Amino acid sequence: MPDSVRINPSILAADFVNMQAELARIAAADFVHVDVMDNHFVPNLTFGPQMVERIQATSPVPLDVHLMISEPERWAPAYAELGAASVTFHLEAATEPLTLARRLREIGARAGVAVKPATSVESLFDMLDGFDQILVMTVEPGFGGQSFMADQMPKLALLRQEARRRGSQVWLQVDGGISESTIAQAAEAGADTFVAGSAVFGAADPAQAIAALRAEASRHHRH
Numbered sequence: 420m421p422d423s424v425r426i427n428p429s430i431l432a433a434d435f436v437n438m439q440a441e442l443a444r445i446a447a448a449d450f451v452h453v454d455v456m457d458n459h460f461v462p463n464l465t466f467g468p469q470m471v472e473r474i475q476a477t478s479p480v481p482l483d484v485h486l487m488i489s490e491p492e493r494w495a496p497a498y499a500e501l502g503a504a505s506v507t508f509h510l511e512a513a514t515e516p517l518t519l520a521r522r523l524r525e526i527g528a529r530a531g532v533a534v535k536p537a538t539s540v541e542s543l544f545d546m547l548d549g550f551d552q553i554l555v556m557t558v559e560p561g562f563g564g565q566s567f568m569a570d571q572m573p574k575l576a577l578l579r580q581e582a583r584r585r586g587s588q589v590w591l592q593v594d595g596g597i598s599e600s601t602i603a604q605a606a607e608a609g610a611d612t613f614v615a616g617s618a619v620f621g622a623a624d625p626a627q628a629i630a631a632l633r634a635e636a637s638r639h640h641r642h
């Protein structure tokens with residue numbers, strides 16, 4: 420099962436003024452995770468579509484865009500249009516999540532929905548077919564380098580159980596505090612797609628860090 424797990428390094432932990440070189444360091448990844456923050460939905464600000472378009476033009480791997488922004492209906496389609504492979508918006512910020520997901524798919528992106536730690540996942544059960552990936556945050560969104568919240572694992576397990584029951588192929592993604600010491604828990608709970616910022620870009624050899632995360636996740640992953 421060569422592609423049963425995916426490792427998506429987050430460039431939030433990269434050197435922003437050396438982005439081209441930083442992207443080259445993660446050529447062995449499956450996707451590059453691009454955190455867009457608006458200083459409104461979360462108390463931090465990163466970049467918008469102009470920067471993401473340059474990342475898209477430069478990256479050796481496809482883009483996995485994570486929008487931590489208000490009014491995703493207004494802004495998310497632009498990220499699909501510039502060529503991002505997947506666009507994930509927050510359930511807490513969306514007024515009509517399924518309508519927005521359909522729009523993203525029409526443009527040609529995978530549609531993702533994310534939940535903050537305080538948000539439960541039961542309301543997503545009847546919407547599984549509407550999404551290509553579901554992101555369970557294991558930190559409060561806004562900053563890299565925070566501690567992994569193991570108390571979010573039951574949400575992943577519930578989603579995995581429900582996906583299995585419905586025969587859904589939806590990817591289950593986890594983001595926040597993922598490292599060689601926490602990734603096994605997330606894989607065992609049912610995640611198949613792993614975002615890691617500091618664990619990859621903070622490593623002396625990012626390619627080796629990606630390989631180690633992949634090996635550990637594969638060893639513990641269960642569909």
Ligand code: DX5
Nearest residue numbers: 429560561563564596616617
């Ligand atoms: C947090 C971001 C994450 C962040 C993860 O709001 O969504 O993608 O970059 O960073 P680490 O892996 O350092 O927790």
Ligand code: ZN
Nearest residue numbers: 454485594614
């Ligand atoms: Zn993220």
